[in-house]
Amino acid sequence: MRKKKKTSPNKNPFKGRSISSLLIKFSAPAVAGMFVSALYNIISRVYVGREFGADGIASITLLFPMGFFFLAFSVLIGVGANALFSIRLGEKNEEEARTILGNAFVVLSVSSLILMILGYLFLEPVLLFLGADEHTLTYATQYMQVVLPGYALFNIGAGMNNFIRSAGHPKTAMATQFIGAFLNLTIAPLTIFVLGWGMRGAAAATVSGQVVSFAWILLFFLNSKAQFPLHFRYMRIKWKIVYDSALIGLSQAVFQLASSVLNFLLNHALLKYGGNLAVSAMGVAVSANAIFIMPLLGLSQGAQPLIGYNYGARKFALAFQTLKMALRWGVGVGLAGSTIAICFAPYIVQIFNNSDKELISMGAYAVRALNIFTGFAALQILGTSFFQAINKPFFAAALSLSRQVLFVIPLILILPLFWGLNGVFFAPAIADILACTLAFFLLKGYFAKYKQNFFFSKKF
Numbered sequence: 001m002r003k004k005k006k007t008s009p010n011k012n013p014f015k016g017r018s019i020s021s022l023l024i025k026f027s028a029p030a031v032a033g034m035f036v037s038a039l040y041n042i043i044s045r046v047y048v049g050r051e052f053g054a055d056g057i058a059s060i061t062l063l064f065p066m067g068f069f070f071l072a073f074s075v076l077i078g079v080g081a082n083a084l085f086s087i088r089l090g091e092k093n094e095e096e097a098r099t100i101l102g103n104a105f106v107v108l109s110v111s112s113l114i115l116m117i118l119g120y121l122f123l124e125p126v127l128l129f130l131g132a133d134e135h136t137l138t139y140a141t142q143y144m145q146v147v148l149p150g151y152a153l154f155n156i157g158a159g160m161n162n163f164i165r166s167a168g169h170p171k172t173a174m175a176t177q178f179i180g181a182f183l184n185l186t187i188a189p190l191t192i193f194v195l196g197w198g199m200r201g202a203a204a205a206t207v208s209g210q211v212v213s214f215a216w217i218l219l220f221f222l223n224s225k226a227q228f229p230l231h232f233r234y235m236r237i238k239w240k241i242v243y244d245s246a247l248i249g250l251s252q253a254v255f256q257l258a259s260s261v262l263n264f265l266l267n268h269a270l271l272k273y274g275g276n277l278a279v280s281a282m283g284v285a286v287s288a289n290a291i292f293i294m295p296l297l298g299l300s301q302g303a304q305p306l307i308g309y310n311y312g313a314r315k316f317a318l319a320f321q322t323l324k325m326a327l328r329w330g331v332g333v334g335l336a337g338s339t340i341a342i343c344f345a346p347y348i349v350q351i352f353n354n355s356d357k358e359l360i361s362m363g364a365y366a367v368r369a370l371n372i373f374t375g376f377a378a379l380q381i382l383g384t385s386f387f388q389a390i391n392k393p394f395f396a397a398a399l400s401l402s403r404q405v406l407f408v409i410p411l412i413l414i415l416p417l418f419w420g421l422n423g424v425f426f427a428p429a430i431a432d433i434l435a436c437t438l439a440f441f442l443l444k445g446y447f448a449k450y451k452q453n454f455f456f457s458k459k460f
Helices: 002-006 021-059 062-090 093-121 123-130 137-166 170-193 196-222 239-312 316-352 359-371 372-391 394-418 421-448
Strands: none
Touching: 002 359, 021 093, 021 137, 021 170, 021 196, 021 239, 021 316, 062 093, 062 137, 062 196, 062 239, 062 394, 093 123, 093 137, 123 137, 123 394, 137 170, 137 239, 170 196, 239 316, 239 359, 239 372, 239 394, 239 421, 316 359, 316 372, 359 421, 372 394, 372 421, 394 421
């Protein structure tokens, strides 16, 4: 019995398999989980769009910046600490890995609680600042009053779910996201249509899924048989760990903050050039884009612990080959997403509302414009994860921020001056091309040190 425990594959889930099988093992659940996560957020918009029309979709779309703002604090610690966690596992330093896990839980919990309290205190001024008007303020207020606790629990859960995956349990991490999405999908019709709770019903369905998902994650780490348990002795804050985690996660956190600013500017530009209808159309387009981008994010989540573990174990060839394989797969998935968006745009919009002809027409145009270059997004997303995994936070930050800060924001401010609403719709797609070009040169330059290309396999 003792010998079996020592040789149990759970002790080291990174050994004994090919790169492709490991990437499938870790990425497939992550891709499925991220896909479900996209559905999780979209479900409410679908039901709201069918019940309240364009104004309902616009009210939720105006809340995007607030959601990204909350998420920034989750990834700051969750992503950064998880990268450290994977590296320590590769170094066989499990005790410090447990301490990293405990510190991450404490910081995630405290920051989420503070953000929730501030959200309630300044809710109406924030909503007005985000662009809510007499048509959307009531809907947005009703939704946020109920969903704020869910935001807090989601932030903690999303941060901790990374550790479940990196500890060698990708299927459990996937199940966490499936549970929340399933509850949201099944409860939302009851709360919105049967009980007649309206926007509060949509928010209540979302919160119910987030509560159960959080409970699932907590039970996983409190299990007495857990290899990496949450225990008070590991929760004593070590500021060096918090600092190092924040430094690594800074690129993703700033990326989320930049996404918040980007969505704020995007919504105000849409309001200026197209009104609430344009905001609704872009809300549908962003929802469709999430479906196509989430698999790439899931692939990067699956690849990151493999790259981090091999880099920590000084198996650099395996780390680089993992990235190359993930890049090839990511580009293929992204191109498939672009094709679907272009060919089936009107049908995608009709999922949200099949009676508003203006919304269907403008929404289809926005879906095509936003997703035309999704195939190339894999370079930036996976390049950022690679530099995070090998503890190169400044490279990761430069690549992560390139699209949102360097390209999209200036384009949103400049293009509409010459191209009107078309400039707003196409700004993100043009930024995709520019960001991927930057990713190409950063990866090519780094790999040149090892006489490697950044895409195709090449032996060391």
